Amino acid sequence: MSTVHPMSPAEFTGALRGLAHRYWGSHPFHQRMHAGELAEHELKLWAANRWYYQCQLPQKDAAVISNCPLPEIRRVWLDRIIYHDGAVEGEGGAERWLRLCAAVGLDRAEVLDERHVSPGVRFAVDAYVTFARTKPWVEAVASGLTEMFAGHLMQQRVADVLANYSWISRADLAYFTNRIDKVSGEGKDTLDIVVRHCVTREQQEKAVAALSFKCDVLWSMLDAVERAAAKE
């Protein structure tokens, strides 16, 4: 048993937010994307690789639900699965991601068969899903708190992509425009859940470590995409 006092909610929130500098917003690949410096083949590789993240998210969220004994958490978390998978075929976040893939010049088949997915991206995304399957549910929820940092980045991404890549339209970016609203509400709700359910110092530190792990997952994905793009 730790004898260290728990952090106050404000201190704990501060410790989580303090990881912002490790977020993938400052990764060189994202910076080049925002500056309009990516070549067509680099945008394609990025979209095809990130598909693997997008399509694994519902299984990650299902793992959170399967590990969670609390109906009030399961009920809200279920929303995320439906958000990505859609209530019916042809709707949802995954479909909107495929639209962006088409806009950057990828056939649907070459996205779905994952031929462009780099080993490093697969390894990182699989580690995230395994984390959610094997850790206590609140740690898996905390790992999703990168979304606290995502709203501003996605807004900037929409503006910068529209300004710099003439073949991509606002409608092609529906994935992000739709997600921006969702993420601001979800980010706050998720933070509330984590603060409410991590009450000992040990639980709080595990939550900070989970968010740190997730920053590494995202960063490693872009490292792998950057490396693959440099080889082409």
Ligand SMILES: O=C(O)c1cc(C(=O)O)c2c(n1)C(=O)C(=O)c1cc(C(=O)O)[nH]c1-2
């Ligand atoms: O475009 C982005 O920068 C970005 C970042 C993140 C994130 O920080 O994990 C997510 C998303 N987008 C996103 O669209 C999304 O659905 C999502 C789900 C999760 C998660 O961990 O459950 N992160 C993210």
